[in-house]
Amino acid sequence: MTYFGGHLRRRREALRKTDRRYSLRQVAQRVGIEPAYLSKIERGDLRPPSEATTLRLARELGEDPDVLLAMAGKVSSDLQAIIRKRPKMFADLLRQLKQAPDHAVLSVVREVRDGDW
């Protein structure tokens, strides 16, 4: 979780090597937050920002939103809404899949995608 900030910084500096528009200040401005705030987040001085701000950061830095949210210790509110509509079913499913290896989960995902329910 503290590594959220470090990840942001590494990602931003990587982008910066080929594009000077990825200074902390410019990113902060495009994302709509204060540079000092972003600075402290990148350095782990402050906790990750809100879901909305994290999503804008993900967009800006070309990261997967769900992955970045996870690094921020959060779960997308739209996923939460999906679970809340059918809590028993999805709670069971997730707990069943908790221990399952990646390939097993992926096969389920594919099966559902191609399924003709």
Add this chain to the structure above:
Amino acid sequence: MTYFGGHLRRRREALRKTDRRYSLRQVAQRVGIEPAYLSKIERGDLRPPSEATTLRLARELGEDPDVLLAMAGKVSSDLQAIIRKRPKMFADLLRQLKQAPDHAVLSVVREVRDGDW
């Protein structure tokens, strides 16, 4: 969401018909909150309590924890942890299943439970 309180009240009063220990005060005491607080929650005057308190209420009233949490507008933190460990996979899965009918999701749950991965 406002109906969280009403649900609690109806459930408690139902239990009370056969067991006088289910007065608001006694339930509040066993759950470890102030009676006035529970009163306001049941009447929808205050928002649902924290996850921890909601879980104790579920135990006390014999309700499914995940369902009651959902009524409280929350998702169990252990489910969130499961998602955060493999965010892309579970985000994909949940969004795939969002529109799927109950029986389709249930068949996936069963398949996974009986699966020999």
Add this chain to the structure above:
DNA sequence: TGTCATGTGTTGTATATACTACACATTTGG
């Protein structure tokens, strides 16, 4: 060599969350 941009330190704040403490009128059971 000066100026513009950069990263960061300090301070403050608005809002939400999750309750407690106490008092009071009403109801109920023995």
Add this chain to the structure above:
DNA sequence: CCAAATGTGTAGTATATACAACACATGACA
């Protein structure tokens, strides 16, 4: 009938969340 239990109104609080505003020293670059 009265003492205990019940539900509720009012007021207040501790903590967390999610930032903004401003100032300042350093570095780049033209």
